[in-house]
Amino acid sequence: MMDRQDIDQLAQRLVSLVPPGLAQAQQDLRTNFGDVLAQGLRRLDLVTREEFEVQTQLLARTRAKVEALEKRIADLEAGAGT
Template sequence: MMDRQDIDQIALRLVSLVPPGLAQAHQDLRTNFHDVLAQGLRHLDLVTREEFDVQTQLLARTRAKVEALEKRIAELETMAAVRGS
């Protein structure tokens, strides 16, 4: 997720594109750009980095369990085939 510093940097880049003759308006534009960017990002369905990391760890544990279960099923199938022969 973008933090306040990231939004400020984007706002500064946008302000730097304004022609020099409008230098007086730079601070107003920077504030407006910042507000518009922040409001737009709030409307997006984003998660924090912490939430993403937690879900990544959960997925890794789930994947490991699925792989262990697949291995166990293969072993049981092999045992059943040997006993059925």
């Protein structure tokens, strides 16, 4: 998930898009952008990259087991049919 530094960097990039004539409002915007981004990210049901990788590996192992069992069943059915 994004940490506070990532959120601050994203908020700074958004503030840099504000026209120079509004320079005085830039700090307020930067704070507001950061808060809004942080709140939005907290509401999302996100997982860390590590959690995602663990689940991906678990799914791959499960898929391999299912395929092996499907082959075993097919072999048993073929043997029973003859």
